[in-house]
Amino acid sequence: MAAAPPLIKLSGISFSYPGGKPLFKGLDLELRAGERLGLSGPNGAGKTTLFHLIVGLLKPAAGAIEAFGSPLKNESDFVAARRRIGLLFQDADDQLFSPTVLEDVAFGPLNLGKTPAEAREAATRTLALLGLQGFEERPIHHLSGGEKKLVSLATLLAMEPEVLLLDEPTNGLDDKTKANFLDILQRLEISFIIISHELDFLEQSARTIYALAEGRILSDDQITLHRHVHAHPHGSLPHHHHD
Amino acid sequence: MLPEPLPLPDSPFRRIDPRLRIVTAVLFSFAVALASEWAALGAGFGCAWLAIILCGLSPWRVLKRIAPAFGFILFLWAVLPLTVPGPALLRLGPLPLSAPGIALAGGITLKAAAILPAITLLIGTLPVATIGHALQRLRVPEKLVYLLLFCYRYIFVIEEEYRRLERAARLRSFRPGTNLHTYRTYAYLIAMLFLRAALRADQVHRAMLCRGFHGRFHTLEEIRFRATDRYWALALAIPPGIVTALQWLLLHP
Numbered sequence: 219m220a221a222a223p224p225l226i227k228l229s230g231i232s233f234s235y236p237g238g239k240p241l242f243k244g245l246d247l248e249l250r251a252g253e254r255l256g257l258s259g260p261n262g263a264g265k266t267t268l269f270h271l272i273v274g275l276l277k278p279a280a281g282a283i284e285a286f287g288s289p290l291k292n293e294s295d296f297v298a299a300r301r302r303i304g305l306l307f308q309d310a311d312d313q314l315f316s317p318t319v320l321e322d323v324a325f326g327p328l329n330l331g332k333t334p335a336e337a338r339e340a341a342t343r344t345l346a347l348l349g350l351q352g353f354e355e356r357p358i359h360h361l362s363g364g365e366k367k368l369v370s371l372a373t374l375l376a377m378e379p380e381v382l383l384l385d386e387p388t389n390g391l392d393d394k395t396k397a398n399f400l401d402i403l404q405r406l407e408i409s410f411i412i413i414s415h416e417l418d419f420l421e422q423s424a425r426t427i428y429a430l431a432e433g434r435i436l437s438d439d440q441i442t443l444h445r446h447v448h449a450h451p452h453g454s455l456p457h458h459h460h461d
Numbered sequence: 462m463l464p465e466p467l468p469l470p471d472s473p474f475r476r477i478d479p480r481l482r483i484v485t486a487v488l489f490s491f492a493v494a495l496a497s498e499w500a501a502l503g504a505g506f507g508c509a510w511l512a513i514i515l516c517g518l519s520p521w522r523v524l525k526r527i528a529p530a531f532g533f534i535l536f537l538w539a540v541l542p543l544t545v546p547g548p549a550l551l552r553l554g555p556l557p558l559s560a561p562g563i564a565l566a567g568g569i570t571l572k573a574a575a576i577l578p579a580i581t582l583l584i585g586t587l588p589v590a591t592i593g594h595a596l597q598r599l600r601v602p603e604k605l606v607y608l609l610l611f612c613y614r615y616i617f618v619i620e621e622e623y624r625r626l627e628r629a630a631r632l633r634s635f636r637p638g639t640n641l642h643t644y645r646t647y648a649y650l651i652a653m654l655f656l657r658a659a660l661r662a663d664q665v666h667r668a669m670l671c672r673g674f675h676g677r678f679h680t681l682e683e684i685r686f687r688a689t690d691r692y693w694a695l696a697l698a699i700p701p702g703i704v705t706a707l708q709w710l711l712l713h714p
Contacts, residue, residue, distance in 0.1 A: 270667070273671055275667050275670065275671070297673075297675070300670070300671050300672075300673060301673055303671075304671075305668075305671045307664065307667075307668050309664065311615075311618050311661070312661065312664035312665050312667075312668050313665075313668045314614075315611065315614055315615075315665050315668075315669065316590070316610070316614065317588070317589050317590040317593070317610055317613055317614055318588070318590055320681065321590060321681050324681045325669075325672060325674075325679075326672040326673055328679035328680075328681065329672060329673035329674055329675065329679065330673055334679075334680070334681050334682070334683055337679075337681060338681055355588075357465075358614060359614065359617040359618070373672065374672070377672065377673070
């Protein structure tokens with residue numbers, strides 16, 4: 219039996235912003251079903267740009283993008299792929315634009331052609347899945363940063379994506395909210411690529427960690443995660459680390 | 462901060478088609494604004510406040526909500542009696558207060574005191590999202606409706622961005638004064654705000670595309686005109702009807 223095609227495959231991608239120096243030079247990346255990929259990299263390495271290339275918000279200068287076994291060439295290919303790929307934006311205020319939580323979560327399902335009743339049902343179910351029962355009628359601008367992040371995730375999950383692209387999901391979240399977010403990620407059975415500069419979080423959420431550097435993806439054996447020093451609130455007390 | 466909708470106690474009135482409430486508010490406002498006879502204005506005033514009491518809304522809260530508008534009206538009272546030509550009704554020391562001036566200011570006050578509570582009751586108690594959908598179903602151009610909804614959503618984000626910029630300026634010892642440096646700083650600040658709003662709009666559009674947006678908005682709310690709404694339509698037509706009828710009868714005796 220032939221192996222299933224990768225969910226997402228980038229080969230030989232080159233990209234540069236107008237007037238900027240080349241961001242990617244012959245970048246390759248593959249996400250297979252069931253995989254949880256972490257991507258680290260310094261500021262300006264093009265992590266967000268990479269995601270925007272995958273969903274076709276930006277177009278590469280060279281290279282090929284494939285999703286679910288078929289090449290993505292023109293806008294209509296990308297439109298079809300976006301239904302199955304959920305992209306979590308770095309700033310939740312970009313993602314959430316409706317007056318209330320319920321409407322925002324129902325926006326995607328409605329776009330997929332569901333009836334208002336079905337969309338409402340999908341939205342309510344997704345909110346409950348994330349522990350956000352009772353948030354339906356809340357105005358978005360009354361939510362805290364952590365709540366906004368979870369609602370953003372709900373807007374994606376309501377569309378039942380097969381792949382999640384998470385752009386710095388823990389930015390600006392406190393430890394407790396971060397732990398909650400991690401817990402939810404681990405319960406989901408969706409393949410994802412997560413980008414973050416927080417290696418601690420990547421180690422906990424992803425199975426494989428790559429680094430984005432010099433316009434290419436460096437794999438595990440090239441980056442060797444090896445750190446001993448860390449800080450947390452119990453630094454002076456005896457404690458265990460999960461091993 | 463934008464005010465939240467006033468909580469309206471549950472009643473049959475609360476469940477009527479929101480479109481009906483918007484249409485009534487528009488008709489009533491026009492009827493009262495165009496009326497000139499005291500009896501017609503008085504009837505409009507009476508209808509509005511009677512409806513508020515009947516619907517169980519606290520008149521005190523309505524009054525607090527509309528109070529800022531009366532600041533403008535106070536200004537009219539300060540100006541109109543002194544500036545509208547006509548015979549003096551009263552004298553305030555050496556200043557004559559003209560009768561037509563006082564009548565004009567009184568008329569405007571009564572109109573405001575009738576229209577503002579009516580709008581507060583009919584529209585101010587609806588969630589903004591519902592107002593948007595009702596307008597959409599009333600065939601108000603989609604662009605205007607979404608302008609309203611996006612404003613409601615992003616005015617807080619933009620306010621927050623403004624505060625951040627202003628705080629950053631103040632932390633670097635910026636003290637506003639009457640000088641070129643202050644004007645230039647505020648100009649930069651506002652320019653930055655516009656720039657950020659534009660960038661934000663771009664990102665929001667991208668996020669919408671990622672969730673399958675293709676140029677058309679779908680709504681979740683199902684607004685229906687039910688059988689009982691027909692009776693409500695008749696009932697809601699009474700106040701604007703009374704005001705218009707009185708005005709017409711008194712003008713054409």
